[in-house]
Amino acid sequence: MKVLVPVKRVVDYNVKVRVKSDGTGVDIANVKMSMNPFDEIAVEEAVRLKEKGIVTEVIAVSCGDAKCQETLRTAMAIGADRGILVETTEELQPLAVAKLLKALVDKEQPQLIILGKQAIDDDANQTGQMLAALADLPQATFASKIDLAADKVTVSREVDGGMETLTLTLPAVITTDLRLNEPRYVTLPNIMKAKKKTLDVFKPEDLGVDVKPRLKTLKVSEPPKRGAGIKVADVATLVDKLKNEAKVI
Numbered sequence: 001m002k003v004l005v006p007v008k009r010v011v012d013y014n015v016k017v018r019v020k021s022d023g024t025g026v027d028i029a030n031v032k033m034s035m036n037p038f039d040e041i042a043v044e045e046a047v048r049l050k051e052k053g054i055v056t057e058v059i060a061v062s063c064g065d066a067k068c069q070e071t072l073r074t075a076m077a078i079g080a081d082r083g084i085l086v087e088t089t090e091e092l093q094p095l096a097v098a099k100l101l102k103a104l105v106d107k108e109q110p111q112l113i114i115l116g117k118q119a120i121d122d123d124a125n126q127t128g129q130m131l132a133a134l135a136d137l138p139q140a141t142f143a144s145k146i147d148l149a150a151d152k153v154t155v156s157r158e159v160d161g162g163m164e165t166l167t168l169t170l171p172a173v174i175t176t177d178l179r180l181n182e183p184r185y186v187t188l189p190n191i192m193k194a195k196k197k198t199l200d201v202f203k204p205e206d207l208g209v210d211v212k213p214r215l216k217t218l219k220v221s222e223p224p225k226r227g228a229g230i231k232v233a234d235v236a237t238l239v240d241k242l243k244n245e246a247k248v249i
């Protein structure tokens, strides 16, 4: 069974991003980039399914500029068997990525596609859902447990009131939540091994996909600065301020 895992190259989660002075976006010049954390969880899960003997091949896919090769090599160091880069310098929005992934699903015919639930840069939480719609596949989002059998997959997902368990027929789309697993550390020997694995490169045109942005960003701005706090003398003053100044009680 083949599993496809889309991995996005994003600004590392430890970096405190700065908005560009012209308000057109976030400054990513000379900033550390890494694999989107939810995608690391997706790769880890696919590799564990392979280690259990259910999955035979894990294919990592990244869409973006040539530097996404680094992200694919990391996925292969975790244990993915090969990588596919869809190379473009165009700004990619979730719909464009979903269309590229749909073309790859048609080409590779995976039984399972495991994506992250959201990319930590655009926070869109759209690509998996759009892919499921375009490919007409069942979907289970925010998975915190995956049980895979030959012809179906059972997924537990956290919802407001508790846990929901779904059974999907394969092929299917799953998106990962934080609690699904804890990704392994990549070891140096595995980083070296990953360098020898196959990495194919396509252009969006090769897949017949028009990736032109459909949405226009009008402005990006910093959140308002938090005002300084104050110390109050006693509980009575605190209650008074909460009642009469903040008006929250």
Ligand code: AMP
Binding pocket: 006, 007, 008, 009, 036, 038, 039, 061, 062, 063, 064, 092, 094, 097, 114, 115, 116, 117, 118, 119, 120, 122, 123, 124, 125, 126, 127, 128
């Ligand atoms: P988003 O809908 O942008 O929040 O992204 C959700 C998930 O879609 C990510 O966690 C990735 O698994 C996948 N994804 C989004 N953009 C890309 C990309 N450029 N390349 C590969 N996978 C992507």
